[in-house]
Amino acid sequence: MRSLKQRLITESALIAGLAAWFLMSGRVPAYVLPDPLAVAGAAWDLLTDPALAVHTLASALRVVTALAAAMAAGTVLVLAAYYVPALRGLVNERLTPFFNAFPTLGWAILAVLWFGITDTGVIFVQAAILLPFVLITLWEGVSNLDAEMVEMARSFTRSEVRVLGKVIAPMLLPYAFAAVRMSYGVSWKIALIAEIFGTNRGLGYLMTLARSNFDSRMLFAAVLVVIVLVFAGDRFVFAPIQRRLTAWRAA
Amino acid sequence: MPSGSVQAAAGPDRRPSPGGDRPLLVVSGLGFTVGGETILAGIDFSVDAGEFVCVLGPSGCGKTTLLRLIGGLLRPSRGEVRIAGADPARQWRQVAYVFQSARLCGWRTAAQNVALGLELRDPSVPRAERLRRAEEYLRLVQLEDRRDRYPATLSGGEAQRVALARALAVESPILLMDEPFANLDVRTRRHLRRALLDVWKITGRTILFVTHDLDEALILADRIIVLSDRPTRVRRVVTVDVPRPRDPADPALEPIRSLLLADLTGGRRAAGDEDGAAGEPGLTGAAPGLPAAPAGRGDGERDGQP
Numbered sequence A: 001m002r003s004l005k006q007r008l009i010t011e012s013a014l015i016a017g018l019a020a021w022f023l024m025s026g027r028v029p030a031y032v033l034p035d036p037l038a039v040a041g042a043a044w045d046l047l048t049d050p051a052l053a054v055h056t057l058a059s060a061l062r063v064v065t066a067l068a069a070a071m072a073a074g075t076v077l078v079l080a081a082y083y084v085p086a087l088r089g090l091v092n093e094r095l096t097p098f099f100n101a102f103p104t105l106g107w108a109i110l111a112v113l114w115f116g117i118t119d120t121g122v123i124f125v126q127a128a129i130l131l132p133f134v135l136i137t138l139w140e141g142v143s144n145l146d147a148e149m150v151e152m153a154r155s156f157t158r159s160e161v162r163v164l165g166k167v168i169a170p171m172l173l174p175y176a177f178a179a180v181r182m183s184y185g186v187s188w189k190i191a192l193i194a195e196i197f198g199t200n201r202g203l204g205y206l207m208t209l210a211r212s213n214f215d216s217r218m219l220f221a222a223v224l225v226v227i228v229l230v231f232a233g234d235r236f237v238f239a240p241i242q243r244r245l246t247a248w249r250a251a
Numbered sequence B: 001m002p003s004g005s006v007q008a009a010a011g012p013d014r015r016p017s018p019g020g021d022r023p024l025l026v027v028s029g030l031g032f033t034v035g036g037e038t039i040l041a042g043i044d045f046s047v048d049a050g051e052f053v054c055v056l057g058p059s060g061c062g063k064t065t066l067l068r069l070i071g072g073l074l075r076p077s078r079g080e081v082r083i084a085g086a087d088p089a090r091q092w093r094q095v096a097y098v099f100q101s102a103r104l105c106g107w108r109t110a111a112q113n114v115a116l117g118l119e120l121r122d123p124s125v126p127r128a129e130r131l132r133r134a135e136e137y138l139r140l141v142q143l144e145d146r147r148d149r150y151p152a153t154l155s156g157g158e159a160q161r162v163a164l165a166r167a168l169a170v171e172s173p174i175l176l177m178d179e180p181f182a183n184l185d186v187r188t189r190r191h192l193r194r195a196l197l198d199v200w201k202i203t204g205r206t207i208l209f210v211t212h213d214l215d216e217a218l219i220l221a222d223r224i225i226v227l228s229d230r231p232t233r234v235r236r237v238v239t240v241d242v243p244r245p246r247d248p249a250d251p252a253l254e255p256i257r258s259l260l261l262a263d264l265t266g267g268r269r270a271a272g273d274e275d276g277a278a279g280e281p282g283l284t285g286a287a288p289g290l291p292a293a294p295a296g297r298g299d300g301e302r303d304g305q306p
Ligand SMILES: Nc1ncnc2c1ncn2[C@@H]1O[C@H](COP(=O)(O)OP(=O)(O)O)[C@@H](O)[C@H]1O
Pocket: B034, B035, B039, B057, B058, B059, B060, B061, B062, B063, B064, B065, B066
């Protein structure tokens, strides 16, 4: 458990930051630094006012879809490399570095060229950027597989599917989960960039509009919403699941 | 009561009269070569149904490899294994393994670990039946009070008993055990040997038990198959005709012990070498893979007093 002192430092930094923002915002024009209360109000609208919430929802759906697509593609590629050693060089030495090195902006522009202004384009950009994270993390899991456990499973059956389902998959699960958890944050980080280029809905689109209208309040509000969603997702969804998955370690 | 139901589940003909039908397991001319090195150079022996046979050999002589070949986890380079007259690739349901380490799934409780073997082997067994059998075999290895514990909270001996229960629960006639007690302390080892002999008597399985510990083989086996150093052959097969429970200090075991000790230390012996292997080059080098204690007492234990 965290000590009271640690907790005090954690929270006082947050309060000090908010206080500084509040004081500064009184001295500079609103388009440079808007009033935090106004930003909070706009953020609330982004989550609750139907006309604005559709944009938040659109971004969230893309984040989740891209995450699922990257996980699915990554799992297929890593399992293929595991079961077919001939593919290992292709996946680990060519595909992973390629996706890892490809610039975000490059994907964003290519997506517009290839898919036009569509959901598919935005999701494609996000998934392409998440894929190397997933590949690297899952392959780490595969290379750490306990060969003795796998041999134990194979001594009981000749069904590779059951060996995969009952022993290999549970051993990979913590890695898959780490990949999801990390990708969720990254996915939100890049969601807005992807949306600036190729869509007319979403928080990224709202931010483009806000920028051309010098509406700093909305800019800050969109950023705040992303921070809150990433924080809440990690804290209230992923952390509890991870605790449950690894409960046996502490039991 | 629990033992009675296990016996029933294990089938009617688990204790055939010794030397009855043809052998359940036959290994003939079995050779294994990997990377240009011959590990097994032609192994011949057979095991009857219901027998407890120990394979005794120095570390690194290929005992684990031999068990893998018998269970069909590896293909032999030469020769063959026959289980009930057929290839292990088809007879894999006839064998279950206990390994040197327990190899339990950390995310499953003891009972779920025992059920795992069944889940892997035969998904048509309903869940309730799997759990019933898991509990039955946990009871047989006297771990019924640990059924809901995770492996991380079990002692080494308890974990190995769970592994034994997992292998027993699939109810295959042959149990292949690869130095299953080698990682345990002396007291636990002694306790588990006795528990294993009880389980063997109750269930009537055929056990092929690999060890590098001479005393362990003397305490457990109906017959001991002694392997040479690499390239490995069968050096000798001896029948241990001493009633159980056995005390390693029993003078009745002494002639066998000194015979096998000479085999294991690679001494060139003239007397009593039925198979004539002592003259072979490569079998005479001393030192590597010697059994642990110079006196040949393994862990220096006394096992006889119940
Ligand atoms: N697949 C393999 N590739 C290379 N060497 C192997 C392989 N399997 C076994 N060996 C070698 O064979 C020898 C015997 O191994 P093992 O069967 O584990 O002996 P034991 O169980 O008697 O200690 C070891 O030296 C090991 O390195």
